[in-house]
Structures are given as C-alpha cells and as structure tokens.
Amino acid sequence: MIGHTNETLQVTGLQVSVLTAAGQQRLVHGIDLGIRPGQVLGLVGESGSGKTMTCLSILQLHDGKTTCIEGSIRLNGRELNGLRAGDMRRVRGKEIGFIMQNPMNAFSPVFTIGNQFVETIRSHTQLSKKQALDLAASALHDVNLPDASSLLRRYPFELSGGMLQRAMIALAMCMQPSLLIADEPTTALDTANQLQVLRLLDRIRREHGTSILLISHDLGVIAELADEVAVMQRGELVEKADVYSLFDHPRHPYTKQLMESRPVMPGAERSEELILS
Known part of the structure; x- marks a missing residue:
C-alpha cells in the first residue's frame, strides 16, 4: 500500500515476530493500514x-529483546519504528x-486522579501545577464529568467504571493528540x-479532527463508529x-463467519442509519 500524504497514520508492511524456545515466530504478517484526520x-x-x-x-511498547518489529510506522510523516x-x-x-x-489499569490506585493528570501534562509541557490542574479540569468538563475540581481530588476506586473510562479519555485527549488508539474501549x-x-x-x-484506531471484537461498536473496517485473522x-x-x-x-456469529434479536435487522450519524 502506498500511503496518502494526508494520512495521520501510515503503516506499511508491518511484521511482528517474537522469540520463542523454538526460534522466531511471526505473529503479524505484512499489515498495511492508513487513517486520515477525523477518520475512524x-x-x-x-x-x-x-x-x-x-x-x-x-x-512501540513491545519488549525489544524478544520482539522484532519490521516495516514502516509513520505518524504525520515521522517514522516511529526504531525511534529511540x-x-x-x-x-x-x-x-x-x-x-x-x-x-x-490506566490509573494508579495510590494517587488521586488530579495527581495523575498533572504528572502526564507536565511531562509533555512546561505548564505549572496550577495550569496543569486547570487543563485537567477543562478536559474532564469536555467529557461531561461534573464538578471536575472535586473529582480531581478523588482516587480511582471512588469513581464508577463509566466515570473512570471518561476520565481516561480526558487524560488521553488533554494534549490533543493527532491519533487516538482505543483498544476495546467499551468492553467493561x-x-x-x-x-x-x-x-x-x-x-x-x-x-478536533482526531484520527481514531478503534480496536474491538464487538461488531456493534464498530458499526456505530467506524468509517472503514479492517479485518484480521491469524x-x-x-x-x-x-x-x-x-x-x-x-x-x-472469515468476515462472513464473523458476521454470522453476531447475536441478533429475532426479527431485528441492522439499521442503515448509524446512531451517531
């Protein structure tokens, strides 16, 4: 695949191998993907x-000692594979x-939500602690979490699963990244x-024009949000x-098999109109 120059993410010929007792075993075989700004x-x-x-x-979160990543992974034209x-x-x-x-898993149980926002924000910016807290509160407000200043003083176990998930999205988005990777974001x-x-x-x-890579086994979630779909097998x-x-x-x-395996209510048909459109 020849990537388009306006793509946020261009993955070309991605191959991933891991070292096992029997030698190198290839787990990903020559994947090509591209995502444009604002596309899911x-x-x-x-x-x-x-x-x-x-x-x-x-x-680039694999163990470099046991995992070999080949191919090109470009974010806004910058090669990530092999980056220091x-x-x-x-x-x-x-x-x-x-x-x-x-x-x-996204939050440490021993620190408040605010502490973890501030640490993340200040590791990527020159903002003061107060400025980081203000940005965190704004990010929480953007994901419809009320009383952000109070929430920032709370610990993860004091929030419901839905609140924590929205807080995690706020944390991921407070730096306004060009690419958002969502790995099974609604499973729990x-x-x-x-x-x-x-x-x-x-x-x-x-x-924000954010590109989103939405990883899910839930075809209903994919149908609601994705513009394009890539199907992986082995x-x-x-x-x-x-x-x-x-x-x-x-x-x-294999795609037909996935479709046939979906649970469907008797008499129900897939609507052509997506809920989010």
Whole structure:
C-alpha cells in the first residue's frame, strides 16, 4: 500500500515476530493500514488475531529483546519504528493518545486522579501545577464529568467504571493528540455507558479532527463508529472496506463467519442509519 500524504497514520508492511524456545515466530504478517484526520478505522478479529499486537507495535511498547518489529510506522510523516525510547515516550501521550479496555489499569490506585493528570501534562509541557490542574479540569468538563475540581481530588476506586473510562479519555485527549488508539474501549461498560463513550469518541473526531484506531471484537461498536473496517485473522489483514460495504457485502469467508456469529434479536435487522450519524 502506498500511503496518502494526508494520512495521520501510515503503516506499511508491518511484521511482528517474537522469540520463542523454538526460534522466531511471526505473529503479524505484512499489515498495511492508513487513517486520515477525523477518520475512524475499526480493527476487528477474534481473540489472538493480532489486533492488540498491531496496536502495541504502533505504540512501540513491545519488549525489544524478544520482539522484532519490521516495516514502516509513520505518524504525520515521522517514522516511529526504531525511534529511540526517550523520543518515543515524548510521542506517546502527546501525539498518540491511548485508551485501554480496563480503565482501572490506566490509573494508579495510590494517587488521586488530579495527581495523575498533572504528572502526564507536565511531562509533555512546561505548564505549572496550577495550569496543569486547570487543563485537567477543562478536559474532564469536555467529557461531561461534573464538578471536575472535586473529582480531581478523588482516587480511582471512588469513581464508577463509566466515570473512570471518561476520565481516561480526558487524560488521553488533554494534549490533543493527532491519533487516538482505543483498544476495546467499551468492553467493561454497561450499555448506557457504552453509548456515552461512543458518542464522546465521535464528538472528539468531529471537533478536533482526531484520527481514531478503534480496536474491538464487538461488531456493534464498530458499526456505530467506524468509517472503514479492517479485518484480521491469524496476524493477517484479510479484508478492508468502508463500514457499509463490509457489513452489507462481506467478501472474505472469515468476515462472513464473523458476521454470522453476531447475536441478533429475532426479527431485528441492522439499521442503515448509524446512531451517531
């Protein structure tokens, strides 16, 4: 794939191998992906298909001693693969935001929410502590969390799962990154909170032009938010299409199998109108 110059993220020929007792084992095979500003690319596949491995490669979070990443990973034209650890730390959090599937894993239980926002913000900016707190409060307000100043003084265990997930999105977005990677962002949430988070992500991409890589095994989540969908099977990209074409006319046998495995209420049909549109 030849990447377009206006793409925020260009992944070309990505191959990931890990060192095992039997030697090098390749887990991701020549993946090509591209995401434009304001676009949501859904990455789907069953557990073990290579979705999270691809995500960690983009973030350069693999153990360099046991994992080999080949190919090109370009963010706004800058090559990330092979970037020095210190330089990559400056990219993560500032230029790339990351939302984990379990919000409790994103926050330390022994520090307040405010402390963790301030640490993240000040590691990427020259802001004072007060300025960082003001930015944190503004970010929390943007994700519809009320009484931000009080919330910043609380500990993670004092927040509900939905509040924590929105706080994590606020933390990921406070530096206004050009790319947001959301790895199963709604898995731990109930239906009402899932919809809130999806609407929030949609607003972020529309208002800020943020590119979003949405990783999920939940095809309902993908249908609600993604513009294009890439399907992975056993470390390979087997199909890529716009969301309507993929759901209405899947071509690859594995994609058809995924579609057929979706739980469907008797008599229910997939609406052509997305809830978020």
